[in-house]
Every structure is written in C-alpha cells, then in structure tokens.
Amino acid sequence: RATGKVPGIVSIAGHAYGSGKTSDFLQRRNVNLVLRGCVVLTYDYLNTGERNTGPNAKKNMPYGGGNDHFIRRFSFTRRNPSGLEVLDAIRAVDVLIGRHEVDPKRIGFTGESGGGNSTYWVGAIDSRIKLVIPVSSVTTFDYWIRKNRNYDWHQRPFGVRRHVGIGTLLALHAPRPLLVISSKRRTDDHEFPWEEAELSYRWARHVYGLAGAKSAIAHYESPTAHGYQADKRQQLYRWVDRWLQPPRSMGDSDLEVKVEPGERLEVGLKKIVPDNLTHLDIYNRWIRPLPRMTVDEVARSPRPARDWLASRLGWPDERTRPVLETVGNEKGRGWTVTRGRLSTESGIVLPAVVVRTFAGGVSRAGTPVGLVVGRSAKLISRALKECHKVVAVSPRGTGETKPAAGVLNNWGWFVGRPLAGQQAWDIARTAEWVRSGQRKQKGTRVPVKIYADRDHWEAALLAAAMKPELFSGGEIRLGVASWKDLLKKPQDVGPAAVPGLFEKLDVPHLSRMVGSVKVVSP
Structure with a gap:
C-alpha cells in the first residue's frame, strides 16, 4: 500500500431534491x-439540497425557482447548462487536488442518476480523474430520441448526437479505469x-481494447432498482480498493456508520452567499x-x-429533386384539386x-404560384386571388404528421437540426419543386409567392431568410415582433425554435433578409 498521500474521491447524489449532499445513502x-x-x-x-430554489424544497415541491432544471431560457444562446454541470464537477476536482493530503494521481469520481451523468461527462473531459463509476445513469442518446425523453436540459447539449454518443463519452476516459453500474433490468x-447501457458499454470496451486496457472497464448489472444501494456500493469499494489503493482495505461491505441529521451538514449557503447566482x-x-x-x-x-443562420439550421446537403406523387384528383367548374x-x-x-383555378374555362397561367404553408382554407382562398395556382403543404410535424412532432423535435435537438429548421427546409424544397416544374417560357421560372x-411563421420566415431568391412576394404574419419580447417575461420560455440563433439574429434581422416577401408584425 502507498503511504503518505491518500486517494481523493468526489462522490455526489443525483436529483435528491430535498436532501442533496446530506442524503442518508450518500452519507453511508x-x-x-x-x-x-x-x-x-x-x-x-x-x-438539490441548499441549491434547491423550489417553493417547498424540503418536502414535496422540489421544482421551481432559479435552479429548476426544467428552465430552457438558455437555449436562446449558444451556451448550455451541461457546461455548468461539468464545471461544478471540475471545480470539485480542483478543490480536492488542492488539498495537501490528496494524491493527485489517485482521484475518483462517482454519482448516481443525474450525478452519474456528471460522472461520465467529467470523466470524458478531465484527464486528472483516474477512476470513474457512473451509477444508474448510462443509456444511449438514441434511446432518449426514440422515446422522446428531453426534459433534463442540463444533461444534453444541443447537437451533441452529431458528434458523440454516451458510449463515446465513456470511451474518452480510456485507458483509465471505468465501471458502469446499471439498475436491474426492467426497473x-x-x-x-x-x-x-450495454450498447454504450460495448462501444467503450471496444475502444478500451484498442488502447490495450480491456481489464480496466466493466459493466455490472445490479439486482436492485434505480439508486446506489448496498450491492452497488460493494462494487464501488472493490474498484476503489483495486485502482486507487486507499491506506486501509476493509472489504467490500458497508461498515456501520452514524447518519447525521441533514441540517447538521448544511453550510448555510444562503447566509454565506446571499447573492449567489x-x-x-x-x-x-x-x-x-x-x-x-x-x-x-x-x-x-x-x-x-x-x-450564421445556415450553421444553426443544420440543413442537409440534399441533391435529389423533390417529387410529388399524385394520390387523387377532383375537378369542378373553374377549378381542379x-x-x-x-x-x-x-x-x-x-x-x-x-x-x-380557371377564369371562364381559361387557365390563368403566367400569374404567380402561391405556396401556402399549412393547409388553411382561409389562406388558400386569399392566395388564389393573386395566383392562378396554389400549392399548400404541411411541413413535417404539422397537419397529418403532427403526431410525430415530439420525436422530430427531440431528434432535431440532439442532432442539431431544430424542428423549425426542418420545416423551413420543407418549405424551401417545396418552392424549388414549384419553380422547377412550372416554366413560363424557356429559361425563366414562374414566380412563387409565400x-x-x-x-x-417561424419556419416560413427562416425559409425566406435563408433562400430569398426562391420567393417573389407573398406575406408572412409574425407571431412575435422580437424574441426579446418573450425573454422579458419573468416565467421561463423555450426551448428556442432555433437554439443559439438569437446569439446574432432576432426576428427583425430575419425580416430584413427575406427579399420581396412582406412581413407583417403581430
């Protein structure tokens, strides 16, 4: 056993709202x-604990206030609360390493649930940490996408899946020791x-193998449900004993300890730092x-x-031409559908x-084609007064495809293609289809009004701002004059239709980018 300096371990709970760091299981x-x-x-x-800003933080109303993890206002910026969560963890390691009795080469980090998310994030980023043990927290981003799990905003930065999965975050800790502890199946x-969790583990294990460190990674399935119960703590003690070599080896069972009342372990944060952010x-x-x-x-x-707009929308590099498959026709006096x-x-x-439409049985070809976003009968009727033909399309996640909006929105968040941007793409591609299929004469294209x-309004404004050359007039009625108006409200707003776009552009900016399209303020 090493003598002198000793291992240092950051050990945190997850969403233990009322008790936080004083939780009895964490004390043990x-x-x-x-x-x-x-x-x-x-x-x-x-x-949680003294950082809980809910109206009744110690009882059954944990949510609310300035630290509520449902707050989405950050999404109007390029920054994210995941960075703040990881910064908490890094600063904890800073403090631990700064202690004279701690060996900086024997640092561990562990936590369960939300604390487990912090564990694998900081393990991927901070190379000072030797041993990481995330508990009841490893899954795949793809599962969260499929099941539309997107509410713990501090655990999933916008666009993260475009770059990494959780398996990659685990693999970034290689070749240092990593133990993934999962709850009992189906619980x-x-x-x-x-x-x-096994999918993420297998990918990380493959990378560990490439680094010649397969013995330094393992996945343990617990016989218990969500949490950090005794059997999981046994695994913790074994891995700490093996990899961090503390001065005293005392087996893998819990020793009897006295659990202190929570208030005795509080530091009085609100009194010490009354203006804490x-x-x-x-x-x-x-x-x-x-x-x-x-x-x-x-x-x-x-x-x-x-x-900048293009970088936030994440439009694909699509080369295929849009195609309309006809499924039905109707004809009346002076019109066809x-x-x-x-x-x-x-x-x-x-x-x-x-x-x-036809006037006196004669086509009005040569007048503009109207592109109606959605299929509002009122808008179609209005467009037909100015155009001989109207194409009405429901962008993805609206109309008949509305039931898919949740998953589309969630997928868009993870891969950096916000739903409003996907819908703007649909609008722009529809305009391209209209223009490519309708020529007034050789070498010219029929103008399209939107x-x-x-x-x-947001999807239409984004499409017209991104591709003003596709449109020759029309009208977009705004829902808000400025996103600043939303952000002035005391209650939370978001997520932003296009996360991070407001970093440089607001609604008035986009309205100046749409060419000849008329923009009507609310």
Missing part, C-alpha cells in the same frame, strides 16, 4: 470511503434501460448582450448573417394539395 457511502482512508468531497447537485427503463441568473447574463449583430449590419451585408405526397428529403414525405400565418 462517503463515510465508508473515509473509513478506508480516502478524502471525500461532496456537493449539492443542481437544484429503470424510463431513461436508463440495461440494454442501452442561480442558473436563471447566469442564463439572463448570457442573454443580456444578444443579439450581437445589428439590423443595419444585416441589411448592408446579409451574407454573414445567412452563414390534386392531392399528393411531396418528398422533400430522403425518408420525408409530406401531404400536399395543388389547387388550380403565404404563412402565425401557426407557421
């Missing part, structure tokens, strides 16, 4: 680690099913200087603004209706 775990000779640091996880399927305070500081571009700058030189399925992207098919009401 941490005191047992201390009895084995480790220095242990714990802190209140987000919105934790809401967010952390064993099978999904909450997450909401931090988000508002992030938002205050935004947007960073002026409307005049955009008007003078729209290219940088359009490049074609119903069809419009393909705007590989795997995406949208319901569309094409309405043509019409959108307040149900679809």
Whole structure:
C-alpha cells in the first residue's frame, strides 16, 4: 500500500431534491470511503439540497425557482447548462487536488442518476480523474430520441448526437479505469434501460481494447432498482480498493456508520452567499448582450448573417429533386384539386394539395404560384386571388404528421437540426419543386409567392431568410415582433425554435433578409 498521500474521491447524489449532499445513502457511502482512508468531497447537485430554489424544497415541491432544471431560457444562446454541470464537477476536482493530503494521481469520481451523468461527462473531459463509476445513469442518446425523453436540459447539449454518443463519452476516459453500474433490468427503463447501457458499454470496451486496457472497464448489472444501494456500493469499494489503493482495505461491505441529521451538514449557503447566482441568473447574463449583430449590419451585408443562420439550421446537403406523387384528383367548374405526397428529403414525405383555378374555362397561367404553408382554407382562398395556382403543404410535424412532432423535435435537438429548421427546409424544397416544374417560357421560372400565418411563421420566415431568391412576394404574419419580447417575461420560455440563433439574429434581422416577401408584425 502507498503511504503518505491518500486517494481523493468526489462522490455526489443525483436529483435528491430535498436532501442533496446530506442524503442518508450518500452519507453511508462517503463515510465508508473515509473509513478506508480516502478524502471525500461532496456537493449539492443542481437544484438539490441548499441549491434547491423550489417553493417547498424540503418536502414535496422540489421544482421551481432559479435552479429548476426544467428552465430552457438558455437555449436562446449558444451556451448550455451541461457546461455548468461539468464545471461544478471540475471545480470539485480542483478543490480536492488542492488539498495537501490528496494524491493527485489517485482521484475518483462517482454519482448516481443525474450525478452519474456528471460522472461520465467529467470523466470524458478531465484527464486528472483516474477512476470513474457512473451509477444508474448510462443509456444511449438514441434511446432518449426514440422515446422522446428531453426534459433534463442540463444533461444534453444541443447537437451533441452529431458528434458523440454516451458510449463515446465513456470511451474518452480510456485507458483509465471505468465501471458502469446499471439498475436491474426492467426497473429503470424510463431513461436508463440495461440494454442501452450495454450498447454504450460495448462501444467503450471496444475502444478500451484498442488502447490495450480491456481489464480496466466493466459493466455490472445490479439486482436492485434505480439508486446506489448496498450491492452497488460493494462494487464501488472493490474498484476503489483495486485502482486507487486507499491506506486501509476493509472489504467490500458497508461498515456501520452514524447518519447525521441533514441540517447538521448544511453550510448555510444562503447566509454565506446571499447573492449567489442561480442558473436563471447566469442564463439572463448570457442573454443580456444578444443579439450581437445589428439590423443595419444585416441589411448592408446579409451574407454573414445567412452563414450564421445556415450553421444553426443544420440543413442537409440534399441533391435529389423533390417529387410529388399524385394520390387523387377532383375537378369542378373553374377549378381542379390534386392531392399528393411531396418528398422533400430522403425518408420525408409530406401531404400536399395543388389547387388550380380557371377564369371562364381559361387557365390563368403566367400569374404567380402561391405556396401556402399549412393547409388553411382561409389562406388558400386569399392566395388564389393573386395566383392562378396554389400549392399548400404541411411541413413535417404539422397537419397529418403532427403526431410525430415530439420525436422530430427531440431528434432535431440532439442532432442539431431544430424542428423549425426542418420545416423551413420543407418549405424551401417545396418552392424549388414549384419553380422547377412550372416554366413560363424557356429559361425563366414562374414566380412563387409565400403565404404563412402565425401557426407557421417561424419556419416560413427562416425559409425566406435563408433562400430569398426562391420567393417573389407573398406575406408572412409574425407571431412575435422580437424574441426579446418573450425573454422579458419573468416565467421561463423555450426551448428556442432555433437554439443559439438569437446569439446574432432576432426576428427583425430575419425580416430584413427575406427579399420581396412582406412581413407583417403581430
């Protein structure tokens, strides 16, 4: 056994809202680690214990206030609360390593549930940590996408799945020791099913194998449900004994400890730092200087603004031409209606209706084609007064495809393609289809007018701002004059239709980028 300096371990709970760092199960775990000779640091996880800002934090109303983890206001910026959560963990390691008795080469980190999420994130980022043990927390982002799990905003940065999965986060800890502890099968399927944890583990184990460190990674399935129960603590003690080598080896069972009343372990945070910032305070500081571009700058030189918009929408590099498959036709005196399925992207098919009118039995070809976003009869009727033909299309996640909106929105968040941006893509592709299929004469294209009401204004505005050359007039009725108006409200707002777009652009900026399309303020 090593002598002199001893291992240091950060050991935290998850969403133990009322008790936080004083939770009885956490006390047992941490005191047992201390009895084995480790220095242990714990802190209140987000919105727990003394950081809980709910109206009745100690009882049955844990949510609310400035640290509520449902707050989504941050999404108007490029930043995210995942960074704040990881920063909590990094600062804890800083403090631990700063202690003279702690060996900086023998640092461990563990936590369950939300604390387990912190564990694998900081294990991926901070190379000072030797041993990480995430408990009842490993799954796959793909599972959260499929099951539409997207409410713990501090655990999933916008666009993260475009770059990594949880298996990759685990693998980034290689070749240092990693133990994944999962709950008993079928007991934790809401967010952390064993099978999904196993998928992430297998990918990480493959990487560990490439690094010649397969013996340093394992996945343990517990016979108990969600939490950090005695059997899971046994695994913790074994791995700490093996990899961190504390001064005293005392087996893998819990030693009897005295659980202190919670109030005895509180530090009096509100009295010590009465003006301590909450997450909401931090988000508002992030938002205050935004947007960073002026409307005049955009008007003078729209290219940088359009490049920024493109980076936030995440549009694909699609080369195939949009296609309409006709499924039915109707004909009346002076009009025809074609119903069809419009393909705007590989795997995406949208319901569309094409309405043509004739004056005295003569086609009004040569006048503009109207593109109605949605299938509002009122908007179609209005567009037909100005256009000989109207194409009405319901973007994905609306109309007949509305039941899929939740999963589409969740998928878009994880892969960096927000639903409003996906819908804007559908609108732009529909305009391309209309223009490519309708030529006034050789070498020219029929102009397209866009019409959108307040149900679809954001997607329509984004499409017209991104591709103004596709549209020759029309009208978009805004839902808000500025996102600043939303952010002035004391209650939470979000998530933003396009996360991070407000960093540089607001509604007035986009309204100056739409060319000849008329924008009507609310």
